[in-house]
Amino acid sequence: MLLVIAAQFSAALMPGGSVLSTHPAACPVAPRAASRLNAADEGFEGQVAQFAPPSALLEVRGQRAKVQEQLASAISNEDYTAAGVLRDRLAELRQKDPATVAVQLREEMSNHVASERYGEAARCRDELLVLRRFLPQYQLAGVWKGNYPNHGDELVRLHYQGDQLFATKITGDEHVPKGEVTFRADLSAPADLSEEPNSPGRSYGGGSNVGVRVEVLALSADGGHEPREVEQFHGEGRIAARGFRHPHYVAGQLFLMDDDVIGFLWLPIGTFVVFSRVPEEEEPTSDGASAAEALGLRAPDFDEDEA
Numbered sequence: 001m002l003l004v005i006a007a008q009f010s011a012a013l014m015p016g017g018s019v020l021s022t023h024p025a026a027c028p029v030a031p032r033a034a035s036r037l038n039a040a041d042e043g044f045e046g047q048v049a050q051f052a053p054p055s056a057l058l059e060v061r062g063q064r065a066k067v068q069e070q071l072a073s074a075i076s077n078e079d080y081t082a083a084g085v086l087r088d089r090l091a092e093l094r095q096k097d098p099a100t101v102a103v104q105l106r107e108e109m110s111n112h113v114a115s116e117r118y119g120e121a122a123r124c125r126d127e128l129l130v131l132r133r134f135l136p137q138y139q140l141a142g143v144w145k146g147n148y149p150n151h152g153d154e155l156v157r158l159h160y161q162g163d164q165l166f167a168t169k170i171t172g173d174e175h176v177p178k179g180e181v182t183f184r185a186d187l188s189a190p191a192d193l194s195e196e197p198n199s200p201g202r203s204y205g206g207g208s209n210v211g212v213r214v215e216v217l218a219l220s221a222d223g224g225h226e227p228r229e230v231e232q233f234h235g236e237g238r239i240a241a242r243g244f245r246h247p248h249y250v251a252g253q254l255f256l257m258d259d260d261v262i263g264f265l266w267l268p269i270g271t272f273v274v275f276s277r278v279p280e281e282e283e284p285t286s287d288g289a290s291a292a293e294a295l296g297l298r299a300p301d302f303d304e305d306e307a
Contacts, residue, residue, distance in 0.1 A: 044127050052096040054136045055259075058229055064093040098134040099190060105131070106188070136256055137187040137233060140165060143283045144262070146275035148173065148307060155284065156182055156275065163188040165235075165254070167264070167275075170284060174242045175306035182307065183264045185235030185254040214265060214272065216257060231256040237266035239307050271307050 052060045071086040094100045109124035132138040140158045144167070147153050155170035165185045172178035219225045237252035255263040260277040 044130075047095060047101055048130070048134070050095050051098050051101075051134050054134065054139070057097060057099075057136065058231065060093055060096050062229060064090065064097070067093060098131045102128060102131050102135070103189060135187075136231065136259070137165070139259075140262065142280065143170065143278040144275040145278050146264075146273040148273055149271060150306065151175075155278065165233075173306070175240050175244065176238050176247070177244055180244070180247070181238055183235055183237040183252055183254070183266075184249075185233045185252075185264075187233055189233075191232040191234050191253065214253075214255065214263075216255070235264065237264060237271075237307055239266065239269065242306075266307050269307070273307070 067086055067090045071083055071090060074080070074083040074086055105124045105128050109121050109128070112118070112121035112124060138160070141160060142158060144156050144158055145153055146156065151173040154172065156167040157170055158165060158167050160166070163186060165187055166181050167183045169176060169178045169180055169182050172180065176182055215227055216230050233254040233256075235252045235254045236249035238247060238249055240247035250269070251267045253265045253267065255265070257263055257274075261274065263272060263274045265272045
């Protein structure tokens with residue numbers, strides 16, 4: 001199976017797409033027994049035991065969206081027997097997703113802090129740290145290689161500060177040099193693409209995705225293809241003029257396309273860069289200059305804002 005990243009911009013700012021290799025689609029997650037629906041009764045360890053593997057999370061979320069639609073339809077039709085079954089199924093699917101549990105824990109922690117129950121707030125904080133082991137967006141630390149338009153291959157190191165992901169250039173260019181952050185993203189919650197523009201709660205990128213559409217397609221061996229949902233997070237991308245003049249951040253979006261493939265979109269300028277993970281044994285051991293030499297990078301021949 002292949003992934004095709006197709007991007008369409010209202011101002012035709014970038015080419016049609018790239019082709020990437022990926023792992024096979026995740027297998028469906030089997031239903032759990034009804035007795036396990038209330039994970040709170042089993043404690044935090046019981047909740048962790050119910051989580052779907054990271055490779056199956058997108059499928060679980062797709063199933064949850066379908067069940068939510070079915071539940072709304074059943075309620076509208078006053079079919080309350082079906083609604084009861086769907087309600088339980090929805091609760092089961094929610095407990096399979098560590099991101100959903102994380103949202104609940106954050107709300108609980110906030111309530112404990114407001115009520116000065118700091119011991120309970122500390123418990124929530126510690127459980128949130130445990131949940132990171134089960135969320136794909138917290139498994140990205142390391143060296144990645146991306147192909148920047150007009151600059152070619154460059155290396156970046158992804159690292160964390162709390163819930164913020166930072167990509168710092170190991171090999172840079174005349175616009176954003178080595179040692180500088182090329183993009184950052186807020187990982188505390190996936191982007192809700194149904195949000196209204198400029199709605200509250202967005203750390204980065206509020207409302208700036210108007211006129212931009214990025215679609216990931218899964219291609220089968222027989223040439224067929226279908227859209228594939230990928231997790232996205234709001235972020236900001238760095239741009240600057242040549243000589244790192246007038247550096248500033250613009251709204252952006254981080255795409256988790258595979259275990260070893262991510263993408264970042266600089267929304268206002270329409271630049272989409274695909275990054276692939278560099279195996280640990282191939283990570284550069286010297287400074288950025290020697291790594292750049294190994295990649296054969298060249299300087300751009302124009303003086304416009306670039307990522």
